[in-house]
Amino acid sequence: MANDTIRMTAAQIARAVNAGEMSASDATGAALAHIDEVDDRVGSFLTRLHDLARAQAKRVDDRVRAGERLPLAGVPVAVKDNMCLTGTRTTCGSKILENWISPYTATAVQRIIDAGGIPVGKANMDEFAMGSSCENSALGVTRNPYDLRRVPGGSSGGSAAAVAAYEAAIGLGSDTGGSIREPGAFCNIIGFKPTYGRVSRYGLIAFASSLDQIGPLTRTVEDAALAYEAIAGHDPMDSTSIDRPVEPVSHALREDLKGLRIGIVKEFVTEKLGEEIDALYQQAYDELRDLGAELVEVSLPTADYGLATYYLIAPAECSSNLARFDGVRYGLRVDGDDVGQMYERTRAAGFGQEVKRRILIGTYALSSGYYDAYYVKAQKARTMFANDFKRAFERCDLIASPAASSPAFEFNAKSDPYSMYMMDYYTIPMSLAGLPALSVPCGWVSGMPMGLQLAAPLFEEANLLSAAHAYEQGTKHAQKVPVAL
Amino acid sequence: MNTLTKYEAVIGIECHVELKTRTKMFCGCLNEFGGEPNTKVCPVCLALPGSLPVANKEAIEHMILAGLAFDAQIPAFSKFDRKNYFYPDMPKDYQISQYDMPLTQGGVVRYWLEDGTMKECRLTRIHLEEDTGKSTHAGGGDGRIAGSTYSLVDFNRAGVPLMECVSEPDIHSAEEAVAYLEALKRTFVQLGVSDVKMEEGSLRCDANVSIRPAGSTQLGTKTEIKNMNSFRSVHRAIESEIERQIEILESGGRIVQETRGWDENEGVTHSMRSKEQAHDYRYFPDPDLVPLEVDRAAVERLKASVPFLPWQRFERYHREYGLDVKPATQLIDSLPLADYFDKCVAASNNPQQSMNFVLGDLSRLANETATPVHESPVTPEHLAELIGLVSAKTINSKIAKELLERMWRGEGSPKVIVEKEGLAQTSDTGEIEKFVGEVLAANEKAVSDYKAGKTNILGFLTGQVMKASRGKANPALVQELLKAKLG
Numbered sequence: 020m021a022n023d024t025i026r027m028t029a030a031q032i033a034r035a036v037n038a039g040e041m042s043a044s045d046a047t048g049a050a051l052a053h054i055d056e057v058d059d060r061v062g063s064f065l066t067r068l069h070d071l072a073r074a075q076a077k078r079v080d081d082r083v084r085a086g087e088r089l090p091l092a093g094v095p096v097a098v099k100d101n102m103c104l105t106g107t108r109t110t111c112g113s114k115i116l117e118n119w120i121s122p123y124t125a126t127a128v129q130r131i132i133d134a135g136g137i138p139v140g141k142a143n144m145d146e147f148a149m150g151s152s153c154e155n156s157a158l159g160v161t162r163n164p165y166d167l168r169r170v171p172g173g174s175s176g177g178s179a180a181a182v183a184a185y186e187a188a189i190g191l192g193s194d195t196g197g198s199i200r201e202p203g204a205f206c207n208i209i210g211f212k213p214t215y216g217r218v219s220r221y222g223l224i225a226f227a228s229s230l231d232q233i234g235p236l237t238r239t240v241e242d243a244a245l246a247y248e249a250i251a252g253h254d255p256m257d258s259t260s261i262d263r264p265v266e267p268v269s270h271a272l273r274e275d276l277k278g279l280r281i282g283i284v285k286e287f288v289t290e291k292l293g294e295e296i297d298a299l300y301q302q303a304y305d306e307l308r309d310l311g312a313e314l315v316e317v318s319l320p321t322a323d324y325g326l327a328t329y330y331l332i333a334p335a336e337c338s339s340n341l342a343r344f345d346g347v348r349y350g351l352r353v354d355g356d357d358v359g360q361m362y363e364r365t366r367a368a369g370f371g372q373e374v375k376r377r378i379l380i381g382t383y384a385l386s387s388g389y390y391d392a393y394y395v396k397a398q399k400a401r402t403m404f405a406n407d408f409k410r411a412f413e414r415c416d417l418i419a420s421p422a423a424s425s426p427a428f429e430f431n432a433k434s435d436p437y438s439m440y441m442m443d444y445y446t447i448p449m450s451l452a453g454l455p456a457l458s459v460p461c462g463w464v465s466g467m468p469m470g471l472q473l474a475a476p477l478f479e480e481a482n483l484l485s486a487a488h489a490y491e492q493g494t495k496h497a498q499k500v501p502v503a504l
Numbered sequence: 505m506n507t508l509t510k511y512e513a514v515i516g517i518e519c520h521v522e523l524k525t526r527t528k529m530f531c532g533c534l535n536e537f538g539g540e541p542n543t544k545v546c547p548v549c550l551a552l553p554g555s556l557p558v559a560n561k562e563a564i565e566h567m568i569l570a571g572l573a574f575d576a577q578i579p580a581f582s583k584f585d586r587k588n589y590f591y592p593d594m595p596k597d598y599q600i601s602q603y604d605m606p607l608t609q610g611g612v613v614r615y616w617l618e619d620g621t622m623k624e625c626r627l628t629r630i631h632l633e634e635d636t637g638k639s640t641h642a643g644g645g646d647g648r649i650a651g652s653t654y655s656l657v658d659f660n661r662a663g664v665p666l667m668e669c670v671s672e673p674d675i676h677s678a679e680e681a682v683a684y685l686e687a688l689k690r691t692f693v694q695l696g697v698s699d700v701k702m703e704e705g706s707l708r709c710d711a712n713v714s715i716r717p718a719g720s721t722q723l724g725t726k727t728e729i730k731n732m733n734s735f736r737s738v739h740r741a742i743e744s745e746i747e748r749q750i751e752i753l754e755s756g757g758r759i760v761q762e763t764r765g766w767d768e769n770e771g772v773t774h775s776m777r778s779k780e781q782a783h784d785y786r787y788f789p790d791p792d793l794v795p796l797e798v799d800r801a802a803v804e805r806l807k808a809s810v811p812f813l814p815w816q817r818f819e820r821y822h823r824e825y826g827l828d829v830k831p832a833t834q835l836i837d838s839l840p841l842a843d844y845f846d847k848c849v850a851a852s853n854n855p856q857q858s859m860n861f862v863l864g865d866l867s868r869l870a871n872e873t874a875t876p877v878h879e880s881p882v883t884p885e886h887l888a889e890l891i892g893l894v895s896a897k898t899i900n901s902k903i904a905k906e907l908l909e910r911m912w913r914g915e916g917s918p919k920v921i922v923e924k925e926g927l928a929q930t931s932d933t934g935e936i937e938k939f940v941g942e943v944l945a946a947n948e949k950a951v952s953d954y955k956a957g958k959t960n961i962l963g964f965l966t967g968q969v970m971k972a973s974r975g976k977a978n979p980a981l982v983q984e985l986l987k988a989k990l991g
Contacts, residue, residue: 103554116553123547125554224553229791258558258793336791339586342597343551347657358592358655385588385786394788 024049029094029188029242030269033135036083036092043079043093047072047137050095054139054186057504062161063171063181064140065100066108072139079135089135091249097181097190100141101148102128102233103222111224112146112156112174115344115351115369125222126257127191127233127250134249139187142177146371147341148193148226150174151201151423151442154430155373163205164501165467169427172202172442175236179206182236183501189246190236195227196329197423197446199234200458204422204470207460207497209487210236211243214477215453216261219254225340227333228259230450238497240459240488244269247480261478268481272488277311279486281473282415286322287445292424295464300421303461303471307419310493312486317411317418321403325447326440328404331384331397332451337374338381344369376436404451412476417486420445422458422470449474459487460497468497511715511753513746514723515681516673519688520666521698522635522706523566529634529665530557530600537704541658549663551595556792559584563665564607564796566697567632569806570667571608573691573813574627578803582607582796584632588786593637593657601668603787606631607796613671614815615687617679620822620829622815625684626672637662661705667697673712673723678742681711682735690814694839702734709738713745715753724749725759729773731766741766745773817842825855831863840878841867851888854895861887865905869912881914890918898928903975931978933985939972940985954990962986 024046027035035041051069058064072095079092098104101111103121110116128138145155153161153176161176163169164184171180175192179202182190192199194212203210211234218233225231235246248269253262283304289297308314346352346365353364370378384393411418423442433439449456454477458470471490475483491497525535531548547555568578585603611627638661643653669688675681689707692698700707714726729745732738744766749759764773789795814836821832835842841862848858862877866887870877890907893899899907899922907918907927915921922928930936943965944951954961962983969982 101554103552109553111553119553121553123552123555220554221556222554225792227791256558257556259556259791335788339588339598339786339788342588342590343553343595345590345592345597347592348550348595349552359590362590382786385788387784387786390786390788 025053025185027188028239029091029237029245030239032094032188033090033092033245036079036135037088039083041093043076043083043135043137044073046093047076047095047139050137050139050187057184058186060162060167061164061180061184061186062159063097063142063177063184063186065110065112065143065156065158065177066141068107068138068140071107072137075132075137079137082135090245091131091189092135094136094189095139095187096131096136097140097142097178097187098128098131098138099144099175099178099190099192101144101193101224101226102191103224104128104138104141107141109141109224110158111148112144112158113369113371113374114157115365117158117351119350121222123222126219126254128222130250131189131191131246136189136249140181142175142181142190144177145174145198146374147224147337148174148195148198148231149337149373149377151197151439152428152433153177153202155371157371163427163467164504165207166427169429169467170205172205172423172427174198174202175210176202179203179208179210179236182206182208182238184504188237189242191233191246191250192236193223193226193231193233194446194450195230195232195333196450197443199236200446200456200470200472201423201442203236204458204460204468204472205427206236207468207499207501208236208238209240209243209457209459209491210234210422210470211247211457211484212450212455213247213251213480214261214455216259217251217265217455217478217480219257219260221254221256221260225336227336228340229336230329230333240484240491241269241272243457244272244484244488247484251480263478266481268484271481271485273485274489274492275311276307276486276489279312279417280315280415281307281312281486282315282317282411282418284322284411284418284420285316285318286320287420289421292421296421296425296469299462299464299469300471304419306461306494307490310489315415317414319404319407319411319448321400321407322448324400325404325451326444328397328400328451329443329447330380330440331393332401334377334381335384335394335397336381338378338385341370341374341378373436401451404448405453408448408452408454408476416475417483418474420472420474422446422472426464426467426469445472453477455480455483457483457487459491461494462496463499468499510718511746511750512718512720513676513742514673514714514716514726515675515677515742516712517669517671517675517681517684517709518712519669519671519685519707519709521669521688521692521700523563523665523667524696524698525560525562525566525665527560527562528663529560529563529632530663533663535664537701537706539660541656541660544660545662549595550659557600557790559793559796560665563632565802565806566665566695567607567630567667568798568803569695569810570692570697571611571630572803572807572810573695574611574613574630576608576611576627576630578608578798579605580798580800581605582798584790584793584796585787586790587633589783591636592655593639593659593662595637595659595662599633599636600790600793601633602631607798613684613687613691615683616815616818616822616829616833617683618829622819623680623683625674628670628672630667630669633666633668635661635664635666673714678739678746681742682739685709685735685738687814690836694811694814711738711742711745713742713749714759715746715749725761727759727761727773728763729766730763730776731768733768737766737768740771741773744771748773821855825849825859827855827859831859834863835859840876844878844884847884848887848891851885852891854888854891857891857894858887861891861908865908869909873912880912881916882908882911886911886917893918893922897931897978898922900929900975900979902970903927903929927976929978930973930976931981933981936969936973936977936981936985939969939977940982940989943968943972944989951990
């Protein structure tokens, strides 16, 4: 019974709880028991929220009994540890916030709670969301449920692993350059990044403000749609959140791709990823065609500048965003002889290698004398990306591509930062243009799952999710239970 | 030629003014001075992880209004930038400010000097930013950071909206600098955009000072003077800095570009940091805030709400009405009084007398009773009536004074009182002659003294006649008749 319960999708749980067939407390209890059973091996969570989850489940049961129908009633949710939740530790995977208890709740998390969702734990992540494997967490190791010797991807690795290992039905992640889509692909689940500004960033600890976007990781597209409907929409607390109605999508997901034009990017040459991977993506494109889509070749002439552009803008913003971790008001403080030495010691002890590297790159890129050559130029390149996509979308409705450059790799496999950065080669251009994009399972390479990335024009989440649903239902690549469990 | 006239000072002023708004610049905390430390704070103004700023509309409107009052341009687009540097009382370790696209550009501040000369100082820009918290250094060191063992930070002020007015180097003396600042202060107070309380730190300024040979058009090397906490210290600091620079040049030295702090106790400036040590603030557009598109219709509405400004008032009072600089300024510095004065002038058409009453007897009564003039029962129209009665010589000044006190107590129209009580001054020769006759008969000694050459006794006799007439007699006529009788 418990085993069946944890395998239920978010849609199934909410349906059952709203129909009175199951209580939110039972659904939550099953998830918590399962977490206790597997998480010592998987390591999805930095903090388990058993008490808070049980209390929230009770409130949901009361609300349902009082006649309310909640779209996420009783659904266990893993919350990436860069989102604030009142009274819980919110670490960003960093020593500098190791013991910081948030006194307020992020808008997206609050909306999950309001919709009846149950936060069951705070999920591990690369420190300050900087990384693609979760190995940059200073506070714990998360393993890929499909092979415990391999990474779950990152930076939302904990949320992805939790959903893949049935510890939660929904994982909240954040995506700056691919941090939802890549771990989604690595863990055989859906990773969905909505349009920049769709989901409020209030309470999401910033990495790169102009790129960060919260989104769901789920085992089905329908669940991704449900979660998206719950968290999307304007928030007066976030000036960059968009005041525009969110089209309901979860009840109108299509079953085929007839009449859709799907663009294949000329510059995204998959041959360089190796024969096996190339064959897999050619197969995925064929599947799209078999489901009724018309494939068209499109061009993103700037594609190769994505990484360079991203690694100027994101570090520049992070160098400023992370200044506040100074030991003065909260978090780690290492004392010094004066305030300057206190800053230095605190930040030296509190931040990991990758975070320091990006702060340095960003500080340099913004320095007087270099600003025009780096930051300003990167912003101009960003406009070119947006224009390239605009032109491409004149010829197609969606764009399909790999979600990551390889399947999940083993721990310590990427020794230099650049090879790690390359993992996000296919996801970064969409991030720079602010587009909605997701990864959906598309097959297996060497026994590990691979993801197909689908991207849509700004605000066309409904179209995107609908097409992904058709692909998911038409191929059923995801139907394989993690053997490691 | 002495050294002071050999050189010309060139001064530009950067002035920070806290805006009067209901809430802080980027969060919902109340914008109020003081309070228990760290009680007017929230996740946003404490820069807790994950918090985001949302710009305050009221502050932006205040800024645009201030710009319009100085004839500044209001560009259609503006944006916020981050100014990055570490400081313990700055929660985010960057300040949200405006770098290259401020809300207002250009403009002119018109101000006047003590001799009534009208001056102009061009503005470079006014931009909007946020204030920092306040540090207190404790555990020894007498409040200074040196010698203290720990510091406390109060973030109540953190995030209060601040406008920075940057002037062009159009100012040439300490006197002009202070007059310029006073003009800013008056204007902001009148616009209602700030209380401008220097003692609460809601106006703070720095001065860029350089000197050059008189007649030269090239700029000399400047120093930036900080830590001036009152208009008086602005005056003293600039004078002292000009002297210091002249001494250096006169002794063949060279001015170093640097920041210097004013020491109020010692009356000198000290070097704080040189150009080489200047911060690189790494400005970049704040990605948490969207660019501001300034609504033209809103600008037009604000333009229409710009009031009659202090410098315009001064032109009217001083040049048109002929009031002296001091009383004119005194009126302008108390807006309710100036408004009251304007209404009184409108009704009396007598600015000089209106000013005399408003700044004289009325202000005295206001002081004595702790009631502001404009809230007293004396309406400007009644005061104008009183002025009319005096001008028409219907009553003399003594009666006017008495009447004013009765009006202050709420007895209403002076005209009505005068008519009802028959207080009108009489110039009826027959009637006055009767009083003169009575007084001369009752004061034989005075009469003989007068005739013996003690002509100053005339004042006493005049007083007696006035008293007999219950103040109604025309004093000039009384004297004339007395002299005639005494022959």
